[in-house]
Amino acid sequence: MKRKITQLALIFFISSHVMATPPVEEGKAIFSSRCAACHNVNKVVTGPALAGVDQRRSIDWIINFVHSSQTVIKKGDKDAVALFDKFNKIPMPDHPDLTSDNIKSIVEFIKSEASAGTEKAPFNKPGKLRPVYTPLSITNYGFFIGYLAVVTLLIFGLLMAVKVKNMERIMRRNQ
Numbered sequence: 001m002k003r004k005i006t007q008l009a010l011i012f013f014i015s016s017h018v019m020a021t022p023p024v025e026e027g028k029a030i031f032s033s034r035c036a037a038c039h040n041v042n043k044v045v046t047g048p049a050l051a052g053v054d055q056r057r058s059i060d061w062i063i064n065f066v067h068s069s070q071t072v073i074k075k076g077d078k079d080a081v082a083l084f085d086k087f088n089k090i091p092m093p094d095h096p097d098l099t100s101d102n103i104k105s106i107v108e109f110i111k112s113e114a115s116a117g118t119e120k121a122p123f124n125k126p127g128k129l130r131p132v133y134t135p136l137s138i139t140n141y142g143f144f145i146g147y148l149a150v151v152t153l154l155i156f157g158l159l160m161a162v163k164v165k166n167m168e169r170i171m172r173r174n175q
């Protein structure tokens, strides 16, 4: 009985880890549902192309702007005002419910999309160069370490199970 519970706990732990959404995937989902109507990573649509936004703005600036762009503009932020003028004073809707982590995930997604289209041919079909799965990079080493831990645990668990089975066999023989 005790063994069963431990096994169940182990399975639960492993599946919750493996199924945790990596940031890029989360960012992609939010971007598609809430930003893609006006933004494309590599093309100007209603709003600016977002490729390289992490280089021209600080992450705090991006978070504030996505939460409430008009607040940033009204405060007189030079970059925001210039952008607002350039885009015909179309106000970007507020997204106050997105957490900082959500927005960071969107930026991670933008980065991955921007680097996926390195050959910036004018007729580059979007989506064609997308990797099937975001490669593990140093930047998401948290995920990587978690993954390694899970694999190690799994191997350890299997070894233990074999050990216990062997011991049971020996004990039975000695009775």
Ligand code: HEC
Pocket: 030, 031, 034, 035, 036, 037, 038, 039, 046, 047, 048, 049, 050, 053, 056, 057, 062, 065, 066, 069, 083, 084, 085, 087, 088, 089, 090, 091, 092, 093, 095, 106
């Ligand atoms: C209704 C259209 C619309 C939607 C939806 C929208 N945006 Fe925007 N966005 C704009 C416009 C227009 C601008 C240009 C600035 C302005 O006019 O206020 C902009 C500017 C930005 C900028 C600044 C870009 C730069 O070059 O500095 C960021 C970052 C941004 N948007 C992110 C987002 C994110 C993230 C979402 C989804 C959560 C989103 N936007 C949804 C229209 C939109």
